[in-house]
Amino acid sequence: xxxxxxxxxxxxxxxxxxxxxxxxxxxxxxxxxxxxxxxxxxxxxxxxxxxxxxxxxxxxxxxxxxxxxxxxxxxxxxxxxxxxxxxxxxxxxxxxxxxxxxxxxxxxxxxxxxxxxxxxxxxxxxxxxxxxxxxxxxxxxxxxxxxxxxxxxxxxxxxxxxxxxxxxxxxxxxxxxxxxxxxxxxxxxxxxxxxxxxxxxxxxxxxxxxxxxxxxxxxxxxxxxxxxxxxxxxxxxxxxxxxxxxxxxxxxxxxxxxxxxxxxxxxxxxxxxxxxxxxxxxxxxxxxxxxxxxxxxxxxxxxxxxxxxxxxxxxxxxxxxxxxxxxxxxxxxxxxxxxxxxxxxxxxxxxxxxxxxxxxxxxxxxxxxxxxxxxxxxxxxxxxxxxxxxxxxxxxxxxxxxxxxxxxxxxxxxxxxxxxxxxxxxxxxxxxxxxxxxxxxxxxxxxxxxxxxxxxxxxxxxxxxxxxxxxxxxxxxxxxxxxx
Amino acid sequence: xxxxxxxxxxxxxxxxxxxxxxxxxxxxxxxxxxxxxxxxxxxxxxxxxxxxxxxxxxxxxxxxxxxxxxxxxxxxxxxxxxxxxxxxxxxxxxx
Numbered sequence: 001x002x003x004x005x006x007x008x009x010x011x012x013x014x015x016x017x018x019x020x021x022x023x024x025x026x027x028x029x030x031x032x033x034x035x036x037x038x039x040x041x042x043x044x045x046x047x048x049x050x051x052x053x054x055x056x057x058x059x060x061x062x063x064x065x066x067x068x069x070x071x072x073x074x075x076x077x078x079x080x081x082x083x084x085x086x087x088x089x090x091x092x093x094x095x096x097x098x099x100x101x102x103x104x105x106x107x108x109x110x111x112x113x114x115x116x117x118x119x120x121x122x123x124x125x126x127x128x129x130x131x132x133x134x135x136x137x138x139x140x141x142x143x144x145x146x147x148x149x150x151x152x153x154x155x156x157x158x159x160x161x162x163x164x165x166x167x168x169x170x171x172x173x174x175x176x177x178x179x180x181x182x183x184x185x186x187x188x189x190x191x192x193x194x195x196x197x198x199x200x201x202x203x204x205x206x207x208x209x210x211x212x213x214x215x216x217x218x219x220x221x222x223x224x225x226x227x228x229x230x231x232x233x234x235x236x237x238x239x240x241x242x243x244x245x246x247x248x249x250x251x252x253x254x255x256x257x258x259x260x261x262x263x264x265x266x267x268x269x270x271x272x273x274x275x276x277x278x279x280x281x282x283x284x285x286x287x288x289x290x291x292x293x294x295x296x297x298x299x300x301x302x303x304x305x306x307x308x309x310x311x312x313x314x315x316x317x318x319x320x321x322x323x324x325x326x327x328x329x330x331x332x333x334x335x336x337x338x339x340x341x342x343x344x345x346x347x348x349x350x351x352x353x354x355x356x357x358x359x360x361x362x363x364x365x366x367x368x369x370x371x372x373x374x375x376x377x378x379x380x381x382x383x384x385x386x387x388x389x390x391x392x393x394x395x396x397x398x399x400x401x402x403x404x405x406x407x408x409x410x411x412x413x414x415x416x417x418x419x420x421x422x423x424x425x426x427x428x429x430x431x432x433x434x435x436x437x438x439x440x441x442x443x444x445x446x447x448x449x450x451x452x453x454x455x456x457x458x459x460x461x462x463x464x465x466x467x468x469x470x471x472x473x474x475x476x477x478x479x480x481x482x483x484x
Numbered sequence: 485x486x487x488x489x490x491x492x493x494x495x496x497x498x499x500x501x502x503x504x505x506x507x508x509x510x511x512x513x514x515x516x517x518x519x520x521x522x523x524x525x526x527x528x529x530x531x532x533x534x535x536x537x538x539x540x541x542x543x544x545x546x547x548x549x550x551x552x553x554x555x556x557x558x559x560x561x562x563x564x565x566x567x568x569x570x571x572x573x574x575x576x577x578x579x
Contacts, residue, residue, distance in 0.1 A: 076514035099559045192539040206538050235545055253507070304524040315499060324572050335575050337500070345502030351500055357492075357511070358518050360499040374525050376535030381528070385535055415514055416521050432539020456540075457501070 002162035010425035020070025044117035069112035074164035092347030102199025120154030146405035149179030156183035174425025177437035181400035181449020192432035196231030217466035221245035254288035259393030263299035278439030302427035308375035315359030358391035400449035
C-alpha cells in the first residue's frame with residue numbers, strides 16, 4: 001500500500017480494497033518501525049489519525065468523499081494544529097499546544113484527509129540540512145550519513161521512506177525544493193500568495209509560501225487543489241480563482257520553450273549534477289520542447305540579498321516569542337528585561353539567534369539604507385531578470401541544488417557555506433515565483449533534483465511539465481531500497 | 485565588515501537575547517562572515533531602482549471595522565506561562 005500514489009490510494013479506498021483505517025494503521029506501523037532511526041516526525045498523532053480515518057471511511061461509504069478523503073498525510077510542524085503541539089522545531093515552542101488551526105490544516109480537515117503527525121524541520125525553518133532542529137536531525141532515507149535537506153527535511157524524508165504518501169512543506173528560500181531534491185521526491189513552491197499563510201508560523205513574511213511534497217506531480221496537483229485559494233485571514237493571500245490543477249497534466253509539451261540560465265550551470269555546479277540535468281533536458285527535447293540559453297545576470301546577488309531580507313523579517317516576526325503569552329519562559333526572572341533576554345536566549349538555538357542578530361543589525365539606526373533598502377533594490381533587479389526571461393520562454397530549468405545531499409557536519413564550520421547551498425532556489429522566493437523540484441537521476445547514489453521555475457500563477461503548467469517527464473521516465477518511482 | 489565584542493553585545497541587547505560571554509567570539513566571527521557575504525550587494529549600482537518590498541504588485545485589502553473573531557481569552561491564556569484574573573503576568577514594571 002505504501003508505494004501507491006494519492007490517486008491510486010483514493011481508488012483503492014473507493015473500490016474498498018482497503019479502508020482508510022487499515023491504510024492509516026499501515027502507515028502508523030511503518031512510522032513505528034522506521035522513524036526511531038530517521039527522526040522525521042516530531043509528534044505522531046495515532047489517535048487523531050485513526051479517528052479521522054474512521055470518519056473518512058464513513059464519508060467514503062456515504063459516497064460524498066473528496067480526492068483526499070482518508071488519505072494519510074504528514075504536516076510540517078510549522079502549521080498550527082488545534083490541540084496538537086506545534087513546535088516549529090524549537091525549544092521555544094516545545095510546550096506550545098496551538099489553540100487554533102492554520103488555514104491549510106483547516107482545508108485538509110474539510111477534505112477529510114488524515115494527519116499522521118507533525119514533521120521535523122530546521123528550527124523556525126532556518127536551515128538547509130535539518131541540523132538546527134531542537135529535536136535532532138532527520139536522516140536521509142537514501143543514506144543515513146546524508147542530510148535530508150531543509151528546512152522541510154522531515155516532510156521530505158517521511159515521503160521518501162513511504163511513511164506518508166504526501167506531506168506539506170514551506171519554502172522561504174528553497175525549503176520545499178531543496179529537501180525534495182535531496183530526498184528524491186517532488187516538491188512544489190507555489191506563487192507567493194497562492195496559499196494562505198494564516199497559522200503558518202512566520203519566518204520571513206514576504207517570502208514564506210506553503211506547498212505540497214509528494215512522489216509524483218499528479219499528487220502535487222491533487223494536494224494543491226486543496227491547499228490553494230483565497231483566505232481573508234491572510235492579507236497577502238490573493239483573491240484569484242483556483243483552477244483544477246489536475247486538468248492540464250497531460251497537455252502536450254510540443255513547442256514548450258525552456259530557458260536554461262547560464263548562471264545556473266557555472267563552475268559552482270557539481271559535474272555529475274550537470275550531467276543529470278542535461279539528460280533531463282534531452283528528455284524534454286524528445287517530448288517536443290525547445291531549449292534556449294538565457295541569462296539571469298543578478299543570480300550571484302540572490303544569496304546576499306536574501307540574507308538581509310530574511311533575517312530582517314525574522315527578527316521582527318520572532319519578537320513575539322518573548323516568554324509572556326506563550327512558549328518558553330525562563331525561571332525566576334528578576335525584571336521584564338531579564339524575562340525577555342533569558343527566555344529568548346534559552347528558547348532559541350544558535351542559527352536562529354544568529355539570524356535574529358543579523359536582522360536586528362540590518363534594521364538598526366544608521367544601517368537601514370546600507371542593508372535593508374539596498375537589499376530591496378537588488379530584489380527588484382533579481383525579479384526583473386525573471387520578468388525579462390519570461391518574455392522569451394515558458395519555463396526555466398536548471399539544477400535544484402549545486403550538489404547532491406551532503407553529509408552531516410559537512411557545512412558546520414561557517415554558516416555561509418550552508419547558505420550557499422540554496423543558491424539556485426533563493427532568487428525564486430525573492431521574485432515570488434512558483435518553482436518545483438522533481439527527481440531527475442542519481443549522483444553518487446544520492447538523488448539529483450531538476451528545478452522548474454514558472455511565471456506567476458503558472459502552477460498548472462509547472463505540474464504539466466513535471467507530469468509529462470514523469471510519464472516518460474521513472475526516476476520518481478525509485479526509492480531507497482530498504483523502505484520500498 | 486568585522487564585528488567587535490562590543491558590537492555583538494549591543495546587537496544582542498537590541499534583540500533582547502541573552503548570549504553567553506564565552507560564545508561572543510564565535511558570534512562575532514560568524515556574524516562578520518555573514519556581513520561579508522552581504523557586502524557583495526555593494527558591487528551593484530542601484531541608484532534610481534525602486535525598492536521592492538513585496539513580490540506582488542497589489543494594494544492592501546481593506547475590510548469593515550467590525551468584530552469578526554470570538555473572544556477566546558481562556559483558551560488562549562491556557563497556554564500562557566503565567567496568568568491571573570485574565571491577565572498575563574510579568575515581573576513588576578512600575579515601582
